[in-house]
Amino acid sequence: MQRYDAIIIGGGAAGLYAAFHAGRRGRRVLVLEHNAEVGAKILISGGGRCNFTNLNAAPERFISANPHFARSALARHTQHDFTALVQKHRIPFYEKTLGQLFCEGARSSQRIVRMLLDECAAAGVEVRCGVRVRDVRRAERFSVETSAGAFDSETLTIATGGLSIPKLGAGGFAFEIAKQFGLPVTPTRPGLVPLTFGEGDLGWMRPLSGVSADVTVRAGKAAFREAALFTHRGLSGPSVLQASSYRAPGEAIVIDWLPQADEDALAQRKRERPKAQLKSILAELLSERLAAALAEQLPHGAVGDMKDAALIEAARRLKAWPLTPIGDEGYAKAEVMVGGIDTDALSQQTMETRAVSGLFFIGEAVDVTGWLGGYNFQWAWSSGWAAGQAL
Numbered sequence: 001m002q003r004y005d006a007i008i009i010g011g012g013a014a015g016l017y018a019a020f021h022a023g024r025r026g027r028r029v030l031v032l033e034h035n036a037e038v039g040a041k042i043l044i045s046g047g048g049r050c051n052f053t054n055l056n057a058a059p060e061r062f063i064s065a066n067p068h069f070a071r072s073a074l075a076r077h078t079q080h081d082f083t084a085l086v087q088k089h090r091i092p093f094y095e096k097t098l099g100q101l102f103c104e105g106a107r108s109s110q111r112i113v114r115m116l117l118d119e120c121a122a123a124g125v126e127v128r129c130g131v132r133v134r135d136v137r138r139a140e141r142f143s144v145e146t147s148a149g150a151f152d153s154e155t156l157t158i159a160t161g162g163l164s165i166p167k168l169g170a171g172g173f174a175f176e177i178a179k180q181f182g183l184p185v186t187p188t189r190p191g192l193v194p195l196t197f198g199e200g201d202l203g204w205m206r207p208l209s210g211v212s213a214d215v216t217v218r219a220g221k222a223a224f225r226e227a228a229l230f231t232h233r234g235l236s237g238p239s240v241l242q243a244s245s246y247r248a249p250g251e252a253i254v255i256d257w258l259p260q261a262d263e264d265a266l267a268q269r270k271r272e273r274p275k276a277q278l279k280s281i282l283a284e285l286l287s288e289r290l291a292a293a294l295a296e297q298l299p300h301g302a303v304g305d306m307k308d309a310a311l312i313e314a315a316r317r318l319k320a321w322p323l324t325p326i327g328d329e330g331y332a333k334a335e336v337m338v339g340g341i342d343t344d345a346l347s348q349q350t351m352e353t354r355a356v357s358g359l360f361f362i363g364e365a366v367d368v369t370g371w372l373g374g375y376n377f378q379w380a381w382s383s384g385w386a387a388g389q390a391l
């Protein structure tokens with residue numbers, strides 16, 4: 001039996017980050033990763049350039065049954081702290097849009113993984129890959145039985161991530177441990193996920209596959225103005241992915257196809273071009289194909305023949321166009337999982353469970369889900385750091 005101060009299960013963003021912060025405090029740390037290598041999601045993130053944080057990270061940009069839970073960790077270890085580490089390792093980065101910080105260059109996300117491993121090595125952390133955890137027990141200390149032997153530790157941290165992208169090694173290990181120790185879990189579902197539609201809607205949507213548009217998408221009280229993209233099965237693109245995390249199953253999303261225009265925009269254009277068809281007027285505001293597809297579903301004819309009230313009504317429809325998805329592309333395509341270990345069970349200072357002393361949960365396994373744009377990594381860093389001070 002090999003003895004440690006801290007065993008961390010899961011060598012992803014949160015696990016590696018917690019590991020070297022605990023190691024720096026002189027703790028003897030072991031990371032157990034079941035994949036052959038650590039950081040699979042970091043490697044593919046941001047199209048290989050890892051959108052590692054967001055300048056605008058703030059508690060309001062995270063979804064959780066307790067919206068206040070993430071506040072402490074996010075405030076104590078911020079996007080600027082993580083960015084300082086990236087700078088210390090001389091990794092070039094840039095702001096792409098909306099505060100999103102990306103590494104520069106193809107496959108540059110490798111450099112973030114290298115940075116985390118270098119910090120782990122410097123802090124004396126042992127990282128073991130290709131290890132299957134078979135059993136976890138707790139008596140005085142935690143004992144972890146694995147395919148590589150038995151390990152014993154004062155603390156145990158679960159950093160096994162969420163359920164999205166099973167082919168990268170994601171799974172429900174955190175929930176098995178929660179069940180074993182009687183900890184609550186809030187309902188989980190795919191987040192930041194493309195939405196799928198039934199044949200009725202796909203009749204007009206599918207021919208637009210590949211077309212993107214600057215829109216505002218609403219789901220519940222949330223609204224996102226960014227691009228939407230038509231796919232063969234429905235809608236994707238940043239605005240739709242963001243809305244998907246807020247949409248309750250079965251609920252409609254509402255799209256504003258003309259976020260840049262007022263309700264009287266069509267009526268005003270009628271004065272300039274009374275002979276124009278509504279579809280041509282719309283094509284001044286939208287791409288031609290999208291304008292034609294939407295105009296098909298509105299009154300036809302020359303705008304000069306339409307009353308102002310009818311044009312205002314058409315603009316209102318275009319600005320609040322409800323669409324009810326039949327579902328989503330599921331965990332195979334979702335960037336994150338919404339829901340997870342109930343934050344009521346955890347200390348917001350340290351991520352330690354209240355009921356089981358020495359047991360910690362961090363990262364995406366916890367019921368804290370960020371917006372698209374570097375927020376989910378920031379949660380992994382902040383929660384990992386918080387635990388790293390206490391392990």
Ligand code: FDA
Nearest residue numbers: 010012013014034045046051161169173363364374376377
């Ligand atoms: P993470 O998934 O990183 O790590 C968990 C680790 O635990 C993995 O290495 C896994 O193999 C291991 N593990 C699982 N079960 C285990 C078990 N039973 N035993 C041992 N090990 C086990 N976010 C962002 O902020 N910016 C971005 O650019 C992107 N891009 C992006 C692209 C794609 C395609 C996806 C799927 C996701 C993103 N994300 C993102 C989200 C981000 O990757 C995610 O939120 C973090 O990686 C979560 O960090 P964790 O450490 O919690 O889990």
